Amino acid sequence: MTDDINAFVPGIDVRIEGRAGGPLSGLTFAAKDLFDVAGHPTGGGTLDWARGRPIPTRHAWAVQTLLDAGATLIGKTITDEVSLGILGENPHYGTPLNPRAPDRVPGGSSSGSAAAVAAALCDTALGTDTGGSVRVPASFCGLYGIRPTHGRLPLDGMLPQAPSSDTTGWFARDVATFARVSSAMLGEAIVDAKPSRLVVAVDAFGFADQETATALQPLVKRLAQLAGDTREDVLAPPGLSVWGRAQRTLQPWEAWITFRDWVDRANPRVAFGVARGLAASSMIAESERGWADLMRREARARMAHLLAPGTIVCLPTTPFPAPPKGQSLSALNPVRDRILCLCAHGGLTGVPQVTVPGATVDGLPVGLSIIGARGADAMLVGVARALEDMR
């Protein structure tokens, strides 16, 4: 399948019809090339992951679930190399086009999935989110996206990165499709939800660019209305950067454990920046990991306390809209650091998060995120739908 959007992995021509009469009948979907599709190699966005591995004989759980629900698979999408990237630039297959901002990155690592949905090449698409890989491209491409509660959905047949943070997520352009797909994936009806309490993560808004924080205010106001005109401010103790540091200790170390045998055996071709990151990950000290693990326990306790039933927290999904494509590594380092810092709570605490489109800065999309308690995934989708209905 070829396309101007460059969303799909070249050379993989796949179409699998969904089960007739399912709740998603009539919808099409694509799967990030981290998900097994029987009969096709799982490439993981690199030339060397599939080499020497057997072709999968079963679909990944997420693929099978959408097929069983009636959606038709139309392709496998480009990802950052073995999911190690947040911007969506892939040196082997090229960077998928961000249809909403063609001179900008699409966001990653679920870059092709987001691009395919944003360009209306399919109705929904599977991504993975370990450190922001669904949330960030959803924000940059103007889509709905979800990072479900960690541990809720089976990850069978999904190429892992950091198991204690890995999740399967999905994208949609419109909230009705988003709710249909979410219901099928979560195995739960999406009911109209009114939260009883809105908490605004004011430190996260302060961390974002001023233009982005301002652009998101109309969405925040509608959320506050929806929550019965409640609105409280909260600052994440002990601070976003401390949580970010903990996540950026735990996640890369787990990624190194995941990939080190492959790296040693295959000496794979990867972008310099990815290899440098893996090499740095291999040197993370045990003492630092110990500290980060304590911080994770503390963060989970704090988040559970904050997210009482009916409470939602809102924050900017990304600190800014998509940055320009093709920048140097040194220019992108601080950009990447800020994005990951604003996403770190997801992998660190495992709470579900939905990002909703609707705001723009200079015409570039940027998303607002809603977080709920563990297991409140369907409620968050319901809030997103109710928010749209208020327009």
Next chain:
Amino acid sequence: MTDDINAFVPGIDVRIEGRAGGPLSGLTFAAKDLFDVAGHPTGGGTLDWARGRPIPTRHAWAVQTLLDAGATLIGKTITDEVSLGILGENPHYGTPLNPRAPDRVPGGSSSGSAAAVAAALCDTALGTDTGGSVRVPASFCGLYGIRPTHGRLPLDGMLPQAPSSDTTGWFARDVATFARVSSAMLGEAIVDAKPSRLVVAVDAFGFADQETATALQPLVKRLAQLAGDTREDVLAPPGLSVWGRAQRTLQPWEAWITFRDWVDRANPRVAFGVARGLAASSMIAESERGWADLMRREARARMAHLLAPGTIVCLPTTPFPAPPKGQSLSALNPVRDRILCLCAHGGLTGVPQVTVPGATVDGLPVGLSIIGARGADAMLVGVARALEDMR
């Protein structure tokens, strides 16, 4: 130009006739893809070095010198990525075949040049030697090879790695061709040379595998005869591993300075091991570099003292014959370390070195090296020829 040997860079079809009536008329040569050939990109063994750079409009000095002497250029050869490798495995273009040991690596980084000459696809070939990149593939492929005195030959149009160690070298199958090409490159007649004193680097022989040291003894005996039955033993103070450490501090740091802007701008696709090496190089401490610079000064003084006029030092070119292809990074690390340790004196002190074939271990070639004082390049070539004439 295609070939079973996989010596040549795919997609570069070049043939440039040498000047008629020159001293090398009738000979063909190939140039490692670090040398500029006008009208063709200089690829440097990677997919991303040439990107965004102008096509060279002039030949490199070494290419022009061979053309002017009458040799005909027939192709550009595969190299380890931007010369950062000693084994000759290239993930983008494949590993050139070692015709003398098809299941073994050819050695690198001048892998394609050595393979092309060993397979008789051309008579001679240009390589570069910073830390062993001519000496090692010559030893592994059973060829004559030279690392000239550092700073003697112009390096214009050659992709640099570590300028204080970079040299241009060449290969040949037979000593007559080796002498003809050497004369043209050095601009000096090759006279029959009898050294007055042979010094055997006994620590280097001890550092090599026992089988290799033993296999080289007949060549050492002939050398001693040639030197009027002189033979002294020497141990390199303060030890090969200390010299190796100094060189492996200075050379990678210079390589990082050479490549860091490219790496930052292009985020190039490279093998994980190469990227990891560059990332580690970027972290070499100034204090360590200061120590290594003192060691280099000391090593140069010691080498100059040892290499009085007429003196040659002999040592194994490599500690063992070519290792098997396709090993894991962790298996290859100690292999690479030992090879580089035995080659470090070249980049560290700048003295010329010629490696001669003729010994084998279990049928696999391994070379004996002769070192002379700075500027004694032609004398070393003459010794190699005299050694052959003694058979």
